Amino acid sequence: MVKLNGKPVELRVPSRMGYEKVAMGTAASVAKLMGFPDERIEDLKTAIAEACINAIEHGNHLNENLCVGVTLSAHDDSLEVKVLDDGAGISKLPPRPDIDRKMHGEEDARGMGMFLIQALVDEAEWVKDSKGHGSYVRLVIRLDKETD
Amino acid sequence: MVKLNGKPVELRVPSRMGYEKVAMGTAASVAKLMGFPDERIEDLKTAIAEACINAIEHGNHLNENLCVGVTLSAHDDSLEVKVLDDGAGISKLPPRPDIDRKMHGEEDARGMGMFLIQALVDEAEWVKDSKGHGSYVRLVIRLDKETD
Amino acid sequence: MQIETKTSVDHISDGNGERVTVLRFSGDISSGSHDALLGTYQTVNKSQPVLLDFSKVEYINSSGIALVIQMLMEANKNGQKIAAFGLTPHFQKVFTMVGITKYASLYADEAAAKASV
Amino acid sequence: MQIETKTSVDHISDGNGERVTVLRFSGDISSGSHDALLGTYQTVNKSQPVLLDFSKVEYINSSGIALVIQMLMEANKNGQKIAAFGLTPHFQKVFTMVGITKYASLYADEAAAKASV
Numbered sequence: 001m002v003k004l005n006g007k008p009v010e011l012r013v014p015s016r017m018g019y020e021k022v023a024m025g026t027a028a029s030v031a032k033l034m035g036f037p038d039e040r041i042e043d044l045k046t047a048i049a050e051a052c053i054n055a056i057e058h059g060n061h062l063n064e065n066l067c068v069g070v071t072l073s074a075h076d077d078s079l080e081v082k083v084l085d086d087g088a089g090i091s092k093l094p095p096r097p098d099i100d101r102k103m104h105g106e107e108d109a110r111g112m113g114m115f116l117i118q119a120l121v122d123e124a125e126w127v128k129d130s131k132g133h134g135s136y137v138r139l140v141i142r143l144d145k146e147t148d
Numbered sequence: 149m150v151k152l153n154g155k156p157v158e159l160r161v162p163s164r165m166g167y168e169k170v171a172m173g174t175a176a177s178v179a180k181l182m183g184f185p186d187e188r189i190e191d192l193k194t195a196i197a198e199a200c201i202n203a204i205e206h207g208n209h210l211n212e213n214l215c216v217g218v219t220l221s222a223h224d225d226s227l228e229v230k231v232l233d234d235g236a237g238i239s240k241l242p243p244r245p246d247i248d249r250k251m252h253g254e255e256d257a258r259g260m261g262m263f264l265i266q267a268l269v270d271e272a273e274w275v276k277d278s279k280g281h282g283s284y285v286r287l288v289i290r291l292d293k294e295t296d
Numbered sequence: 297m298q299i300e301t302k303t304s305v306d307h308i309s310d311g312n313g314e315r316v317t318v319l320r321f322s323g324d325i326s327s328g329s330h331d332a333l334l335g336t337y338q339t340v341n342k343s344q345p346v347l348l349d350f351s352k353v354e355y356i357n358s359s360g361i362a363l364v365i366q367m368l369m370e371a372n373k374n375g376q377k378i379a380a381f382g383l384t385p386h387f388q389k390v391f392t393m394v395g396i397t398k399y400a401s402l403y404a405d406e407a408a409a410k411a412s413v
Numbered sequence: 414m415q416i417e418t419k420t421s422v423d424h425i426s427d428g429n430g431e432r433v434t435v436l437r438f439s440g441d442i443s444s445g446s447h448d449a450l451l452g453t454y455q456t457v458n459k460s461q462p463v464l465l466d467f468s469k470v471e472y473i474n475s476s477g478i479a480l481v482i483q484m485l486m487e488a489n490k491n492g493q494k495i496a497a498f499g500l501t502p503h504f505q506k507v508f509t510m511v512g513i514t515k516y517a518s519l520y521a522d523e524a525a526a527k528a529s530v
């Protein structure tokens with residue numbers, strides 16, 4: 001494994017559905033350089049896609065004049081990712097999705113993105129800008145850790 | 149094919165060998181979104197890799213405190229890419245590599261990057277910042293055009 | 297910007313000569329896939345089992361999974377059996393995480409899925 | 414930062430029972446591949462043909478191609494036959510663009526390359 005501490009990789013994509021795939025491609029390339037195993041790269045790709053979709057949709061309200069920012073910082077044994085938008089962020093984590101309630105129409109079929117992010121990476125934290133505009137989700141995925 | 153004119157995708161990577169692969173991953177994702185065929189995506193990846201390697205090595209002299217910038221602008225029927233560094237740029241294009249001269253030790257085995265870039269994309273242009281610091285190469289790859 | 301979902305509808309016979317409908321998806325399964333998933337599901341014969349073929353799907357996100365869940369809801373109401381195959385190991389894990397496997401079994405390939413219904 | 418090149422050296426026989434050396438590369442072929450390419454080439458028997466196996470190589474850039482050219486220079490001096498196989502169609506095109514095919518033939522697979530030397 002190659003150590004590559006240093007300046008982060010920075011990406012900015014327009015707030016348009018589909019562009020989350022550009023973030024996936026960038027993140028996958030960084031993780032591959034760091035020596036992450038393929039299955040961990042898949043976890044990272046899905047987590048980043050969901051974070052970007054939320055930033056595009058809920059943070060930036062699909063306003064294509066706003067960008068979603070992604071920073072990827074390689075540490076010795078982990079990759080730290082921030083996905084930034086210009087929205088107000090979230091005040092509390094949504095409840096864990098319940099497939100039985102969904103199947104019986106008691107909760108929206110949607111609402112699984114943040115749950116998947118938390119399930120797929122080692123750390124996930126949603127942070128609001130102290131000045132009230134802008135929010136980000138910070139993800140950490142470790143090199144030595146497998147999800148299951 | 150999906151039209152996606154609008155804000156460009158912007159990427160910044162540290163000036164370190166290997167990071168050209170992050171630019172390849174980002175560019176490949178944008179080209180795929182735009183509907184480029186796989187072989188054209190391969191051409192684009194190699195051209196962007198060579199442009200980034202030159203920016204890292206010749207433009208930024210492997211100084212990891214400097215970043216290489218990549219912007220990807222999707223137009224109706226083409227993708228325009230700029231790869232930016234903080235160096236002085238080039239004053240004239242190098243001669244076309246000559247395999248016979250290389251094989252007989254009459255020219256350096258290296259010196260094929262700019263030739264490959266020109267051969268693989270539809271337009272390639274090297275531009276120096278008018279104020280003397282910074283240079284970029286601008287590439288255009290068209291959706292309808294195949295290299296051969 | 298999103299890549300279109302394509303759905304083709306196949307009719308096959310299972311081992312006992314019973315008719316089975318196969319919905320073969322390709323492209324992306326995302327928020328733009330409403331018609332490709334739910335629209336197509338509306339057209340199938342509700343008295344036959346349905347297999348969902350994901351082997352040509354390149355990308356699935358949580359909005360797409362929500363549409364799969366809505367399809368399972370419909371099938372559940374109709375008492376119709378649904379099984380899926382062709383998901384990558386990663387998306388088998390993701391489908392399991394959200395609990396879909398409680399309402400539809402996942403199989404490695406078409407033969408295994410067909411044998412199950 | 415660059416991914417290492419690994420080289421393994423194989424000895425096989427061609428159709429006429431002649432010995433052929435195969436250099437099997439994996440990883441990246443880039444500026445960091447000097448030893449993996451030229452260092453390994455120094456150790457091979459110069460009186461036997463050499464096949465270069467690129468089928469496990471994920472990434473090749475122009476600095477890596479320059480090292481391949483240096484290897485062909487050495488082989489040329491030694492009057493040694495070299496052929497390559499396992500390049501993707503894209504890199505076959507790139508090798509052709511820079512003129513390498515004038516000094517080493519490219520084959521789709523090992524059998525075709527072996528038959529040629």
Ligand SMILES: Nc1ncnc2c1ncn2[C@@H]1O[C@H](COP(=O)(O)OP(=O)(O)O)[C@@H](O)[C@H]1O
Pocket residue numbers: 050054055058059085087088089090094110111112113114115135358359
């Ligand atoms: N970046 C964000 N900015 C503002 N609100 C957000 C953001 N991410 C998530 N949310 C809120 O959290 C809710 C749950 O998100 P998620 O679990 O991803 O499911 P979904 O996006 O399908 O609703 C969203 O509906 C939204 O209200």
Ligand SMILES: Nc1ncnc2c1ncn2[C@@H]1O[C@H](COP(=O)(O)OP(=O)(O)O)[C@@H](O)[C@H]1O
Pocket residue numbers: 198202203206207233235236237238242258259260261262263283475476
């Ligand atoms: N971004 C750049 N900034 C400054 N000089 C450059 C840049 N790109 C290329 N050059 C110059 O052009 C030469 C030829 O580049 P290239 O054809 O890519 O081959 P190589 O990098 O192997 O020398 C380089 O050796 C360098 O002197």
